[in-house]
Amino acid sequence: MKVEKSSLVAMLLEVGEENAAVLLARSDLPDEIDTDHDLDALLAFGLDRDEVSEVARLAVGAIESDDVNTRRRRGELEKTISRRWADLVEQWKS
Known part of the structure; x- marks a missing residue:
């Protein structure tokens, strides 16, 4: 899987x-990491294969984080978008 280093x-x-984050940030790995090709380097940072796979999928959005703050921010964004759509529809009807 390819994922941005950042x-x-x-x-x-x-x-x-x-x-592992600090070691990766300071590493000579390219800005786009191929988790299959660069697996040995990622394992050298103290991660195991399952962690590499899970973190990479989280990073590209293939799976969702269980982080409460992430869910809260997503909920706030959805409310903001809903309000904006409601305002646009109201303007369109007037």
Whole structure:
């Protein structure tokens, strides 16, 4: 799976893998990481295969985080979008 290095670093931080995140951020790996090709390097940061797979899928949005703050932010965004649509429809009807 291909994933942006910055996204992977951010997701590692979010799931509490600070050491791996710092090591990845400072590594010579390219800006786009292929988790299959670069697996050995990722394992060297203290991650196991399952963690690499899960964090990569989280980073690309293939699965959702159980983080309460993420769900709260998504809910706030949905409300904002709903209000905006309601305002646009109201303007259109007037």
